Amino acid sequence: MTDTSAAPVPAPTDGDHEYVLVLNSGSSSIKFQVLDPRADGTEPPYISGLVEKIGEDRGHIRITTPDQAMEDNRPILGHSVGLERAFGMMSLLGVGPSDLNVVAVGHRVVHGGETFSGPVLIDRDVIRRIKDLVPLAPLHNPANIDGIENARSLLPDVPHVAVFDTGFFHTLPPAAARYAIDRKVAEDNHIRRYGFHGTSHEYVSQQVAGLLDRDPADVRQITLHLGNGASAAAIDGGRAVDTSMGLTPLAGLVMGTRSGDIDPGIIFHLHRSSGMSSEDIDTMLNRDSGLKGLSGVNDFRQLQELIDAGDEDAILAYDIYVHQLRRYLGSYMLILGGVDAITFTAGVGENHAGIRRDTLARLEGFGVEIDDARNEDPEAEGPRMISTDDSRVKVFVVPTNEELAIARYALDLADGGEG
Ligand code: ADP
Numbered sequence: 001m002t003d004t005s006a007a008p009v010p011a012p013t014d015g016d017h018e019y020v021l022v023l024n025s026g027s028s029s030i031k032f033q034v035l036d037p038r039a040d041g042t043e044p045p046y047i048s049g050l051v052e053k054i055g056e057d058r059g060h061i062r063i064t065t066p067d068q069a070m071e072d073n074r075p076i077l078g079h080s081v082g083l084e085r086a087f088g089m090m091s092l093l094g095v096g097p098s099d100l101n102v103v104a105v106g107h108r109v110v111h112g113g114e115t116f117s118g119p120v121l122i123d124r125d126v127i128r129r130i131k132d133l134v135p136l137a138p139l140h141n142p143a144n145i146d147g148i149e150n151a152r153s154l155l156p157d158v159p160h161v162a163v164f165d166t167g168f169f170h171t172l173p174p175a176a177a178r179y180a181i182d183r184k185v186a187e188d189n190h191i192r193r194y195g196f197h198g199t200s201h202e203y204v205s206q207q208v209a210g211l212l213d214r215d216p217a218d219v220r221q222i223t224l225h226l227g228n229g230a231s232a233a234a235i236d237g238g239r240a241v242d243t244s245m246g247l248t249p250l251a252g253l254v255m256g257t258r259s260g261d262i263d264p265g266i267i268f269h270l271h272r273s274s275g276m277s278s279e280d281i282d283t284m285l286n287r288d289s290g291l292k293g294l295s296g297v298n299d300f301r302q303l304q305e306l307i308d309a310g311d312e313d314a315i316l317a318y319d320i321y322v323h324q325l326r327r328y329l330g331s332y333m334l335i336l337g338g339v340d341a342i343t344f345t346a347g348v349g350e351n352h353a354g355i356r357r358d359t360l361a362r363l364e365g366f367g368v369e370i371d372d373a374r375n376e377d378p379e380a381e382g383p384r385m386i387s388t389d390d391s392r393v394k395v396f397v398v399p400t401n402e403e404l405a406i407a408r409y410a411l412d413l414a415d416g417g418e419g
Contacts, residue, residue, distance in 0.1 A: 019046060019100050020407035021155070024108040025147025027139055028054050030082055034090075034100065037407035042382065045403065047095055051082035063089045079143075080150040087154060097155055105151050105160045106410030108199070108402065109144045110249075111137035112164030114190060119167065119409040122148060122160040130162065136190060136247070161410040168198030169233075169240050176242040176335075195243035197225045201233040202240075203405040204345045204398045207383055209238070211396060212341060220336040222329060225400065226355065227346035228256040228298070232325070234332035242335055244328050250285060253328065254321045256298035259289035261324070291317050300348045300355075322358045329359065333366065339393055342368065345400040356386065360395065367392030 017036060024031045029052035035045035048064045059076035062069065063086060070089050076082040090096040107122070113133040120126055127148060134141045144162075152160055169177075177193045179186060186192065201223045208223075209216035216238040223233045230253040234242040244252025244260075254260045262285070270276045276284070284293075292298035294317035295306060306314035333339050344356050353376045360368050369391035374384070380397075387395035 017101060018103045018411070020104045020106055020410045021097065021102050021151070022106045022108070022403045022406045022410070023147050023151055024403075025079065025143045025150075027143045028052065030054075030079060030086070030147060032086070033403045033407075034095070034102065035403060035407050037104075037404070037411040039404065041399070041401045041404050046100075047090065049086050049090070051076065051079075051086050054079060054082050061086050061089065063093065065093060065095055068093055079146050080153075083147075083150045084154060102155065102158055104158055104407075104410040104414035105155055106403075106406035107144065107148050107151070107160060107162050108165065108406055109148075109162045110140035110165045110196065111194065112162075112166045112170070113194070114170075114192070116162070116164045117167060117170035119161055119163045119406075119413055121413050122152070122162050126162060136194075159410075159414040161406075161413045163199055163406045163409050165196045165198050166194040168202040169193070169195030169243050171239055172243070173241060179246075191247055193243070193246045195231070195233070195240065196245045196249045197229065197231045197233075198240070199402045199405045200225050200345060200400040201231070201235065201243070203402065204343055204400055205233075205235045205238070207398045208341050208343050208396055211383055211385065211398075212394060214340075219340050220338060221341040221343065222332045222336070222339055223343045223345065224325065224329075224349055224359075225346045226253075226325075226344065226349035226352075229258065230255045230260075230346070230348070232328040232332065234336050236336055242332060254294075254317075254324045255290040256300075257287050257290045257292045259285045259293070291321065294320060300352060304352075304354075322355065325355075325359045341394045341396060343396040343398050345398050350397055350399050356395070356397070368395065370395060 019034050020037045022033045022035065029050065032049045033045035034047035046065065050062045053059045054076045057075060058073055061072040061082065070093060072085065072089060087097055091099065109130060111133050113136055115129050115133065127145060130141060130145055148160060172193060172195065179191060181191065204223050205221055206216065208221055209219050212219060218237065221235050223235060225231050229249055232244040232253060233240050250258050252260050267281050270281055290298065291303055295303055295314040297303050297306065303314050303317060307318055344350065348355055356375055357370055360370050369388045370386060371388045375386040383396065383398045385394055385396055387393065
């Protein structure tokens with residue numbers, strides 16, 4: 001274990017500060033933050049933790065506070081061992097869960113199915129119902145449940161809250177949520193558009209209403225969450241009316257390794273003509289497609305390096321990415337009957353001025369005018385407008401902060417709110 005501390009951290013054990021632990025448990029990693037749910041998002045979280053390479057020969061745990069960092073590379077047998085060890089490291093740094101006034105734990109849960117329309121306080125029944133949804137998210141929900149159970153046994157005395165990636169899209173109108181397939185097959189198998197990244201789309205869209213200084217009920221907006229995964233949402237008066245991800249997070253925009261929309265007939269054609277199994281095709285579409293399938297790299301910064309070096313596959317991958325974004329943008333402008341704001345968020349959306357420029361190129365006739373200096377300002381950070389003052393449609397960059405949104409929900413429910 002290495003402690004790279006610069007100075008001892010002053011442990012805020014005075015009980016003045018209320019903190020929320022936000023946990024995001026994946027299949028081979030756990031990410032968490034301890035943060036002040038009343039913060040405005042401009043400060044980094046008080047503690048960030050990462051537990052990864054679970055089950056591998058060499059594990060990796062890293063705890064970062066404003067003053068210190070500590071790492072551990074011993075093997076991690078399982079999720080519960082990893083989380084317990086991470087909490088132990090926090091205690092060594094003087095910021096363990098018992099040193100801080102942790103008032104709630106918020107858990108990111110990927111799939112809430114038709115069951116959960118918003119955040120809920122976790123009890124045995126909620127855990128059982130999240131388990132019932134495992135067939136809809138076989139990779140994600142089991143890891144989320146594991147995280148909930150481990151954290152509840154380590155912190156049994158604070159309320160735990162589940163916040164669902166799908167929750168914001170629970171109210172999609174039926175015309176947007178239903179697929180045109182056999183009705184009974186759809187009903188029996190719970191097939192509908194659920195949508196994902198809901199916490200991010202909701203958080204960002206609320207910020208936009210504030211930036212416009214307008215009542216959210218009067219704002220029609222499109223939010224573009226462009227990270228490793230990517231999705232678009234059309235939001236009318238604070239309510240999601242369409243989104244690009246579907247039953248699974250495979251649908252919609254081109255992503256780092258996921259294909260986004262394809263003709264479903266491709267799957268059957270591949271099965272028949274090349275003998276690929278459904279697992280092979282699933283892996284290909286989820287892990288070896290998108291930017292990676294087209295160019296060999298899934299990370300946008302690496303893609304940009306290839307483009308700068310004149311790599312033709314990378315240039316085409318970029319063009320397909322932008323073309324697909326414009327397809328969604330255009331259809332959402334029509335579905336909303338006009339749009340007041342278009343917002344970019346997540347790693348690519350927040351940082352890549354070229355994607356923003358190219359996605360919105362030649363839309364002056366639709367009232368969208370980017371201000372190049374604002375868009376390309378290397379110093380700019382935080383929520384900001386990048387359209388011209390005269391642009392009828394305002395364009396924003398708003399850093400997402402799903403952890404802060406989850407922490408706020410968790411505090412609210414822990415305090416007896418409705419979520
Ligand atoms: P996740 O979906 O895993 O949360 P992020 O929101 O962190 O992902 O986004 C990751 C993507 O953002 C990667 O493709 C990364 O290359 C891209 N990205 C991050 N910083 C930049 C940057 N400065 N310029 C271009 N792309 C960036």
